[in-house]
Amino acid sequence: MHAVRELIWDGTAVTAAIHRSGPLGVRLAARLAEAAADPLTDPAIGRLKRCEADDCVMLFLPAHPRRRWCSAGRCGNRMRGPPLLAP
Ligand SMILES: [Zn+2]
Incomplete structure (x- = not known):
């Protein structure tokens, strides 16, 4: 070719x-x-992080260094668990 x-x-x-x-x-x-x-x-390859959710294989480029999940709304909410109900 x-x-x-x-x-x-x-x-x-x-x-x-x-x-x-x-x-x-x-x-x-x-x-x-x-x-x-x-x-x-890409030079950004060094900043790639693996999602911390147990059952997720996504890699992501964090907007800030402390970000832990590929998606706060999906993996973040799942790993933090259901919201605590008021007694
Ligand atoms: Zn994830």
């Missing part, structure tokens, strides 16, 4: 587009592989 990055001047800015040759399936596989590689090479 052959891939060429083409620079295009649209009148206000230069944009880059990748043009690939080859069968559709091969081009699609290459695009998916790139999409999977992008987050792994």
Whole structure:
């Protein structure tokens, strides 16, 4: 498969587009592989956290370092348990 990055001047800015040759399936596989590689090479990868809920496998990029769950409304509420009822 052959891939060429083409620079295009649209009148206000230069944009880059990748043009690939080859069968559709091969081009699609290459695009998916790139999409999977992008987050792994992002400097933010070091801040990824695993959700602390026992039965959750989600990874998330916390907005603040003390965040413990991928979703406060789903895993957070579940792990904190049901709200205590007033006597
Ligand atoms: Zn979770």
